[in-house]
Amino acid sequence: MKLINQFTIWYLGISVIVLLIGGVLIFYKLESEIDFEQGKELERQLDNYARRMEFMDNPARLKKDRLEIRELPLEAELIPFQVNDTLAWHEPLEQVERQVKAGRSYLINGRHFYMSTYNIMIESDDITETVVQTMITIFLLLLVFIVVTSRLVSKKILRPFHQSLHKINDFTFKENAPLEFEPSRIEEFEKLHEFLRKMSLRLLSDYKIVKEFSENLSHEIQTPIAITSGKLELLLNSSISNQQAKWIAAAYQSTQKMSKTVQSLATLAKLENQEFEGTQRLDLSRLVQKSLAGYEELITIKNIALHQTIIPAIQIEMHPTMAEMLVDNLLSNAIKHNQSPGYIHIEVTENRLAIRNPGHQPKNDVSEFLERFKKGNPSGDSIGLGLSIVQQICRIHGLTLDYQFCEGEHRICIELQNCIRM
Known part of the structure; x- marks a missing residue:
């Protein structure tokens, strides 16, 4: 995963956590503020009704649908302002709804009156819906902003990093020059x-x-x-x-x-020091046949039967010297570790170069023979470096080398890439 993608994911994850916490805090803050303001509004309405009653002979004329007036004994204690919930009929909705009710008592013109009024309550579900919609909208805007700006900003901020990677990738011992980078303000x-x-x-x-x-x-x-x-x-x-x-x-x-x-x-x-630089298109089929011709006498002397499946004109991108070393080491290994009488099956197609030959059962895992100085017969003439050279050439060119011993045969297969048939 790219660095900028990890930054973006972390920023979005942190943003989600912050928005969730912020949404909960906003919910409770909105709820308390709305309750407080509703209570204040109802208190102002009651105070206004009380002032109007001071100039009225019959307070009963002030009664309305949402205003209740009840006279109390004069000697009774004044009831302070209080707010609570109640159920009342809501005319527009034509149903009973939870509403907020406020009431208090007043001394007006030598008389003691208790007045109460109520109004529709803004429910928690309405507040939750509003907060969720707001948070989702903010998150989507933040998502678009982070994705767009991170791409634009990262190109500028991480430009020295990508330039450094490019220089490191191009660094070779053959040029004999140290790495030099452009100055950065970071x-x-x-x-x-x-x-x-x-x-x-x-x-x-x-x-x-x-x-x-x-x-x-x-x-x-x-x-x-x-x-x-x-x-x-x-x-x-x-x-x-x-x-x-x-x-x-x-x-x-x-x-x-x-x-x-x-x-x-x-x-x-x-x-290993990459002193063989540069590649060119080679005819792998012709190269294999040429190498086989050079080993013809040795193959005959060791009584080895040769079976070829070579598709003509298979082209491969490789350094000429390394291509010759690859084929020569594979054939030399197949001849050296063969039996007498024996055989060699060699196959060249658009997809692979494969060689099979009979041999003795190795004592160790055959994958070890790809390492230096590893060989099946310690007392043999082999120096144990041929397959190491083949392995190194395959690594340089990004080729896959598979070596197995199966059914009494040494089987080496190289998966070819970017090969074409002319």
Whole structure:
């Protein structure tokens, strides 16, 4: 969920709570104010009637539908102003309704009179309906206002944030330049930019050190490996015993394995550091067939039957070097971990690249073989980096790699995206 949507939801949630509390307070305030004003109005009416009675000989002539006048003994105590509810006939509605009734007694021209009058009461249901309608209207207006203004304001306030995200997304080690951000008047963004700038400088420094170390190590190791391999080849061609030949052959294989390990680790480092930049449209079908042709002799020697389902002219967007490494490592893995006699099923369609081959039951979960230096046979010739390279290439290009061992077969399937058939 986007940040602005979370802000909007929180604001609306807080607004609903405030409006509910405010609605309850407004209800009770309105009810008390209306009762107070109705009582005051009825008191003013009674006082007005009392003043008029001072100039009348017969107070009975002042009696009206809603005015009651009753004479009390002169010695009786004055009754103070009081308000209560009553039921009375409401003429316009033609029914009995709850009404508010007020009364008090007056001494007028040496006589004691009690007067009372009543009026229609504004009921709680009417007040509730008014308050609810008002609150709903306010909430809808607030909803529209928050949604519209939050979108407009967020574009301005969060513009530095989105610009920072764009710069971080475009940051690469290959450019060898730290992150630089446009100045912002928001203090939090400035602190974030300063932290990111320092972090990018540290990353570039560490990357440079690690890259130089790995390049120097690779270069320095390859030279003695080449010398050692050359000397071992010379020894193999000289007069030696069978036992010495076996030892020399084992040493030669170890140097070759070391050379492959260094090259594979260097390749993984380049992949992780995104040193293979840029993609182009490639013919995956032709690339697979070309790679198969290169392994043809090895497939024949190992007595492996090849079954192909390759739809021609399947196009894929990928860096050429990484595409070649992907296909070569998959085929090499299928040949190396096969049986004799065995078979390889390879399928290339618009949706996937799949390879199946028979093999021994792995002791561990096959998903572990996608990690570095993980292999099914620890004593085998494999260095355990081929599938790691395949996995890293798939991650870079957003492809899904699925590896399973099922029914005596190693099954590797890569779900392809943005592939077309020309």
